[in-house]
Amino acid sequence: MELLTNRYRNLSVLALAVVGQLLLLGYQVRSRQDVRLVRVWAVTALTETSSALAAAGGAVGSLYRNYVWLVGVRQENERLSKELADLKLEAQRLRADLGTADRAQALTLFQSRSASRTIAARIIGAGTVTDSRVVFLDVGANQGVADGMGVITPDGLVGRVRAAYPTTAQVVLLTDPSFAAGVISQKHHVQGALKGNGSALCRVDYVHNEEKLDQGEWFFTSGDDRLFPRGLPVGVAEVVQKGKALKDILVSPSGLRNGLEEVLVVLEPVHQPVPDAKEPPPELRLLPLPPDEMTVKEPPAGSRPAGAGTDADGLLERYRRIGEAQGHVYGQGAPGSRPPDFNIAPANSPATPAKPPATPPANGPDVTPLQ
Amino acid sequence: MNQYSDLLRAGEQRARSGLRFQIATLIVFPIAAVLFQVYVPLAFPYVGYLELPLLATVYFALKQREPIQSLLYGAGTGLLEDALSHHPLGMFGIVKTLVGYFAASVGVRFDVDNPLVRFTLTFFFYFFHQFLHWVLARALLGELRGFSVQQSLFLGLMNSIVAVxxxxxxxxLVSRGYKASLLR
Amino acid sequence: MLPVEREREDLNLKPRPPQDDPRFAAGRIAFFQYITVAAFVFLLSGFWELQIGNPEFYSERAERNRIKALPILAPRGKIVDRDGRIVVDNHSSYSLILSRENLKPEHLKTIADGLNLDYDELVNRIRRFERTRPKYEPVIIKEELTPGELAFVDAYRSVDGFPELELIHAQKRQYPTSGLAAHVIGYVGEVSEAELNTLEFARYRPGDVIGKSGIERYYNNRLMGVDGQRRVLVDNLGRERQVMGMEDATPGQDLHLTLDLDLQAVAELAMEGRQGAVVALDPRNGEVLAMVSRPSYNPNKFAGRIRSRDWKELTDDPQRPLLNRAIQAQLAPGSTFKPIVALAGLETGEIDSDFSVYCNGGATFYGRFFKCHARGGHGRVDLYRGLVQSCDVYFYNAGNRLGIDKIAEYAEMAGFGKPTGIDLPHEASGLVPSTRWKLRTYRDKWYAGETISVSIGQGALTVTPLQLAAAIGGLALGGVWHTPHMVKNPDSLPPPRTAHIDLSHAIQIVNALYGVVNDGGTGIRAWLPGIEVCGKTGTAQLASNEAIRSGKVPDTLKDNAWFFGFAPRQDPELIVVALFEHAEHGPNAAPIVRDVIKAYFDKKARQSAPPVLLSSSGAPASGAAYARRGE
Amino acid sequence: MARYRSVRDLDWPLLLLSVAICLLGILQIFSATYETDFADAWWKQIVWVVLGLLVLWVMSLVDYHYLLDRAPLFYLLSIVTLVVVLVIGTKVFGSRRWIPLFGGLRLQVSEFVKLVIILVAARYLTELRTERLEARDLLKLGALVLVPVALVMKQPDLGTSLTYLAILGIALFLAGLSWRYWLGFCVLAVVLFPLGWSILKDYQKERLFTFVNPSRDPRGAGYQVIQSKIAVGAGGLRGQGVTRGSQTQLRFLPVPHTDFIFSAFGEEHGFIGVVLALGLYFLLLMQIVQNAQTAPDRAGMYVCMGVAALLLFQVLVNVGMVVGRMPITGIPLPLMSYGGSNALSVFAMLGLVNNVRLQRFVN
Structure with a gap:
């Protein structure tokens, strides 16, 4: 056909290519479904090549190092100093690999001590879009990795598996805007939800202004988001400010601080206690958490922000103290006994109020007498 | 006869000097570019701002001066890139298809071996690429994210500087490694 | 060439001029092509928007998907005590709503698991809405989300594409955590299907949170506001981008109670660990100053959606903590009923101040021996001594003379046997037996022997603590009974009932009640220096006499202790009734009443004293603080 | 007369594309009128299309220069007919547009006037033979076109009269009207807008209102737009299938076989079908434009571009209306909408284009 072969061939092909992709897009948007198979192929093919390249790169590197040193040794000392050279070489190689070794060692150590079953993985690729924070791992569904699994390092939380392909897995980093996790602060047990910001720092939402939180306080995963096990370090609160009703909190994620190479995918999460605040902030690189001293005081169950009762509770507490101050037991009294005086000031710090079992425990330290 | 058709005709003549690449080149390069984009930013995060697949698309389109091949090349690169993002497939595909087509059309009309022309065109196409992607995301996917003109201009500048x-x-590389032949 | 020329000439057309080049407009034709492309892109984009961009089929509904209408829940009014101190507050929280338009049923399992919801309950809940409400109305599936649950929602809503989840801000009820005044306040909950079919709640919709009991229910219309709406533009990740429109919610009105938290607190503390009720009211106007029922519960458990386990625990508790004993316990009043019998006797003339009987520990009527609580007897007792010593024999005789119907007449005049009309739901009426009642209920005639029990507040006679307080309060005022109420400005308040009783009779009885506390009577434990407290004890027997004799009385059948006390003697400002269940002896309830009365007068002193004096005494000016808060 | 070399020289792509679009239209008419009073409409449409092809063939045979030469005559004839229509025309849906013919058939004159206006404009501009258009010529041509515009508006038929203006617009544009004049038009439009507003009939105003805000009165004038949007939206990606479109079949959609045929099409064939149909239209337009580019003389170029502009305008307004992006004007969709006059006039125009193409082999 003249039309399609001659003058408008270019335009026609362009239109076809664009419309074809438009229909592809339309299918995905309309059905809210990924074109899974195509993506699996592409991702698998690319990441395989990528990991092959990475491995090749490593091999070439070490070969290069060995070769250079070997030649140098031969030229200098011939056979006599071969042993020495070997030692030197060994030392050099070790020194060169020290960084990696440290890291690998820390990872292994952490992996062995961690209660959760994990699998080690290398990062073999990053996402191609600048505003999304996505990486690829060299483990996939074949190794038991599944969608939604947490990804961590000894330093802290890294992200979450978004899609597991046969030999690779796509991980959304915690800085991605679509990431969210439940966190709890170490010292004041403030609970919030960590969200990616698209930048280096993450936000923590849903923390009320009234709640106490220090700058520099550590955040750990709280576990009640049903996504990550409790007790993983997340990061340090860099910015803590009063907001409109909720605090503005920015956290610098500790998991990404030292660059990413090897990570652990949490296959079977096990909740861990949040370490006590008195311990030094977890410098976890070579000092994994001592498992014995992980005692924590859990936050009061069901504690709610701003939920410490109403005026009425404060008043009741006040009268209780008035009674205690006079040794008066309410509703009791022998004939002619001295009645209580309700106009005295209650003691401000009662000597451990012996609460009758019928009343629930007073909530937190915020119940202050009305003065 | 007017200026427009003059330009057109001159372009037609120049088109004959377009390079034809071997199929292998056309397959290896986009994959390499995307792989670079995937792997290198791990070590050097700032390299992530380099849009190598786009640069490759622009380069091959300018060189080939053959709109159909260029747009197919762009589409392939874009789809490959899409596969590694968590967007629906086709976003980068469409954008790069158009970039490929227009770059090839422009390549017909300009002296694409001139560094200044290359610089300008890369800058233009980078901006076009970012803007179109933003428009598409907004119109087709309903993503209401912002578009930073300043950032795009700056990154466009950076990319152009790298591109030359x-x-x-x-x-x-191409002239040495592969046999270049004249079109037609 | 030639034929054309010829043809042209044939057609009388001028020969084509040399400048007639059809290509002269080539640029403009190219421009037209671009216009065409633009026009088709324009049209295609229209179809994209309708057919692809809109995940739903109905365009208007689809618009709702991108422009979501989120309810703004109106906060309920706060509840404050008579001094403006907050009893029930609101606190902000997040609720999770589920948009049924976007619901993917296969997501429900994950949602239920992630948010600790019962899957079947969730499914039923959605199904219930499915039947009755249009699809675009969202369902609230969880309230008061913890930060962890919020994180769960955030993580799933965006990454895994759960478009059905939406978070809204809500004001949740905050009740006193100690369970203080729990029964009075009541609690809120989601309106049930059964309730929607009743007249009271017919105007609400499923999902609305209404008052379920207590004040919350009685004044639901006042407390409940009108929900607003917020239309927001959301992107495909479900993130809010822009607010398109707002209809603000109209918050509910605050409610001013007559309750005095000082008295309430003291009464609560006095009843701690006990079972029973305390009612304090101002007989001069019927304002309830304190109302306690024990055992209590934490109404905050109801503020969200109560878990069925918690609910079962509460309803299965043999002590029935959900019962508001102050208005719902219908129990024999015991000797606290005696003033009514005395009044009836005096008014009818069956007894007078000279009438006296000899008590030797019991008396026989109609062939049956009725004993007095004092084994050895009280000797000769007249009306004064009979009340002070609470002599049963005296009242047996008085009752015997009166007959059941006269007793019933005066009991009903005082307000027994029917609800007092307090502004709380589900008030019990109590029971005043009479011949007509016996005939109607048992189709049997009244036996005179039954009158004897009733005359000391036993037998079929039952009252609620509130009834007793209202009745005695009105009697102490000389026969003016105000309707008890909980709220400062109730919707409607019936005028007080007055009875033309001889004032000297009332004074006579009040003096005797003064003697109960201050003249070596049974109410000595309610004595307060400097305050003219009048009162009366009551011990209501639950177990049969045989069981008592055998000595095997379980705790739950031990005698109930009653005490009412009012002060001052003239024009009483306060009457307090305490019911202390299974306390065995009536006098055990007296200290409860004493503490409440003391609290009342202490507070009065505090408020009348100049604040400077208090602060200069070195003690924190708590009284001043209260006075200030009360403003 | 038989100046074309052979059947081979006909513009086959053009023919195939137009027939393909007609087939889509017939299929849709069949589906939209399935089990209704108009159930035989698709049959009639086939007859009209065949007749149209006949017209096309005839039109390709007659040298367009011959027609151009007679343009003034046609022009006068059409003015007279339009006046006659106003006087004796059949009133349907409140407007007099049709001349009753034998056998209950009706002819919509204004459809054929389009053809005449294309010829008149082409002829007038060809005779100018200048690169730029002068104000005098502009006014003259404008006056020539505005007479039928006014007459058709009187019927009242806003949509068709606007199509005449579209032809005028493209003619002026191609003739090289200075941008100053375009600017002048814009200013004039702004000034005259209030005046035009008072001329517009109430229902026309209402249509403009509802175009801006379809939900204004969902039961009244906005009803059509809303129903059309719902129908299109219901189509989704793949459509509901032939005779399965619920909006179309349940008669929510007004006139699903004429003005809103594309709405029904969108519902039953989905986005894919829409892309296909619009693609066909696009290719058809491009083919006509190509004929314009290869035309032997200015007159041929003007004729082809006039046809292209007319078709583009009609497609744009009709389809735009279907998706709620254009006001409802009652312009049928060329080649797809049911209707004899429409089909015949479009095929006549395509015949003209074909004619122009054949003439290029002449020299």
Whole structure:
């Protein structure tokens, strides 16, 4: 056909290519479904090549190092100093690999001590879009990795598996805007939800202004988001400010601080206690958490922000103290006994109020007498 | 006869000097570019701002001056890139298809070996690429994210600065490594 | 060439001029092509928007998907005590709503698991809405989300594409955590299907949170506001981008109670660990100053959606903590009923101040021996001594003379046997037996022997603590009974009932009640220096006499202790009734009443004293603080 | 007369594309009128299309220069007919547009006037033979076109009269009207807008209102737009299938076989079908434009571009209306909408284009 072969061939092909992709897009948007198979192929093919390249790169590197040193040794000392050279070489190689070794060692150590079953993985690729924070791992569904699994390092939380392909897995980093996790602060047990910001720092939402939180306080995963096990370090609160009703909190994620190479995918999460605040902030690189001293005081169950009762509770507490101050037991009294005086000031710090079992425990330290 | 048709005709003549690349080149390069984009930013995060797949698309389109091949090349690169993002497939595909087509059309009309022309065109196409992607995301996916003109301009500048020597290297690589033949 | 020329000439057309080049407009034709492309892109984009961009089929509904209408829940009014101190507050929280338009049923399992919801309950809940409400109305599936649950929602809503989840801000009820005044306040909950079919709640919709009991229910219309709406533009990740429109919610009105938290607190503390009720009211106007029922519960458990386990625990508790004993316990009043019998006797003339009987520990009527609580007897007792010593024999005789119907007449005049009309739901009426009642209920005639029990507040006679307080309060005022109420400005308040009783009779009885506390009577434990407290004890027997004799009385059948006390003797400002269940002896309830009365007068002193004096005494000016808060 | 070399020289792509679009239209008419009073409409449409092809063939045979030469005559004839229509025309849906013919058939004159206006404009501009258009010529041509515009508006038929203006617009544009004049038009439009507003009939105003805000009165004038949007939206990606479109079949959609045929099409064939149909239209337009580019003389170019502009305008307004992006004007969709006059006039125009193409082999 003249039309399609001659003058408008270019335009026609362009239109076809664009419309074809438009229909592809339309299918995905309309059905809210990924074109899974195509993506699996592409991702698998690319990441395989990528990991092959990475491995090749490593091999070439070490070969290069060995070769250079070997030649140098031969030229200098011939056979006599071969042993020495070997030692030197060994030392050099070790020194060169020290960084990696440290890291690998820390990872292994952490992996062995961690209660959760994990699998080690290398990062073999990053996402191609600048505003999304996505990486690829060299483990996939074949190794038991599944969608939604947490990804961590000894330093802290890294992200979450978004899609597991046969030999690779796509991980959304915690800085991605679509990431969210439940966190709890170490010292004041403030609970919030960590969200990616698209930048280096993450936000923590849903923390009320009234709640106490220090700058520099550590955040750990709280576990009640049903996504990550409790007790993983997340990061340090860099910015803590009063907001409109909720605090503005920015956290610098500790998991990404030292660059990413090897990570652990949490296959079977096990909740861990949040370490006590008195311990030094977890410098976890070579000092994994001592498992014995992980005692924590859990936050009061069901504690709610701003939920410490109403005026009425404060008043009741006040009268209780008035009674205690006079040794008066309410509703009791022998004939002619001295009645209580309700106009005295209650003691401000009662000597451990012996609460009758019928009343629930007073909530937190915020119940202050009305003065 | 007017200026427009003059330009057109001159372009038609120039089109004959377009390079034809071997199929292998056309397959290896986009994959390499995307792989670079995937792997290198791990070590050097700032490299992530380099849009190598786009630069490759622009380069090959300018060189080939053959709209159909260029747009197919762009589409392939874009789809490959899409596969590694968590967007629906086709976003980068469409954008790069158009970039490929227009770059090839423009390549017909300009002296694409001139570094200044290359610089300008890369800058223009980078901006076009980012803007179109934003428009598409907004119109087709309903993502209401912002568009930073300043950032795009700056990154476009950076990419163009990288592009000129890169294209030069590619020129030599292609002419040495592969047999270049004249079109028609 | 030639034929054309010829043809042209044939057609009388001028020969084509040399400048007639059809290509002269080539540029403009190219421009037209671009216009065409633009026009088709324009049209295609229209179809994209309708057919692809809109995940739903109905365009208007689809618009709702991108422009979501989120309810703004109106906060309920706060509840404050008579001094403006907050009893029930609101606190902000997040609720999770589920948009049924976007619901993917296969997501429900994950949602239920992630948010600790019962899957079947969730499914039923959605199904219930499915039947009755249009699809675009969202369902609230969880309230008061913890930060962890919020994180769960955030993580799933965006990454895994759960478009059905939406978070809204809500004001949740905050009740006193100690369970203080729990029964009075009541609690809120989601309106049930059964309730929607009743007249009271017919105007609400499923999902609305209404008052379920207590004040919350009685004044639901006042407390409940009108929900607003917020239309927001959301992107495909479900993130809010822009607010398109707002209809603000109209918050509910605050409610001013007559309750005095000082008295309430003291009464609560006095009843701690006990079972029973305390009612304090101002007989001069019927304002309830304190109302306690024990055992209590934490109404905050109801503020969200109560878990069925918690609910079962509460309803299965043999002590029935959900019962508001102050208005719902219908129990024999015991000797606290005696003033009514005395009044009836005096008014009818069956007894007078000279009438006296000899008590030797019991008396026989109609062939049956009725004993007095004092084994050895009280000797000769007249009306004064009979009340002070609470002599049963005296009242047996008085009752015997009166007959059941006269007793019933005066009991009903005082307000027994029917609800007092307090502004709380589900008030019990109590029971005043009479011949007509016996005939109607048992189709049997009244036996005179039954009158004897009733005359000391036993037998079929039952009252609620509130009834007793209202009745005695009105009697102490000389026969003016105000309707008890909980709220400062109730919707409607019936005028007080007055009875033309001889004032000297009332004074006579009040003096005797003064003697109960201050003249070596049974109420000595309610004595307060400087305050003219009048009162009366009551011990209501639950177990049969045989069981008592055998000595095997379980705790739950031990005698109930009653005490009412009012002060001052003239024009009483306060009457307090305490019911202390299974306390065995009536006098055990007296200290409860004493503490409440003391609290009342202490507070009065505090408020009348100049604040400077208090602060200069070195003690924190708590009284001043209260006075200030009360403003 | 038989100046074309052979059947081979006909513009086959053009023919195939137009027939393909007609087939889509017939299929849709069949589906939209399935089990209704108009159930035989698709049959009639086939007859009209065949007749149209006949017209096309005839039109390709007659040298367009011959027609151009007679343009003034046609022009006068059409003015007279339009006046006659106003006087004796059949009133349907409140407007007099049709001349009753034998056998209950009706002819919509204004459809054929389009053809005449294309010829008149082409002829007038060809005779100018200048690169730029002068104000005098502009006014003259404008006056020539505005007479039928006014007459058709009187019927009242806003949509068709606007199509005449579209032809005028493209003619002026191609003739090289200075941008100053375009600017002048814009200013004039702004000034005259209030005046035009008072001329517009109430229902026309209402249509403009509802175009801006379809939900204004969902039961009244906005009803059509809303129903059309719902129908299109219901189509989704793949459509509901032939005779399965619920909006179309349940008669929510007004006139699903004429003005809103594309709405029904969108519902039953989905986005894919829409892309296909619009693609066909696009290719058809491009083919006509190509004929314009290869035309032997200015007159041929003007004729082809006039046809292209007319078709583009009609497609744009009709389809735009279907998706709620254009006001409802009652312009049928060329080649797809049911209707004899429409089909015949479009095929006549395509015949003209074909004619122009054949003439290029002449020299």
């Amino acid at each position: 020597p890169l294209f030069h290297v590619l020129d030599r």
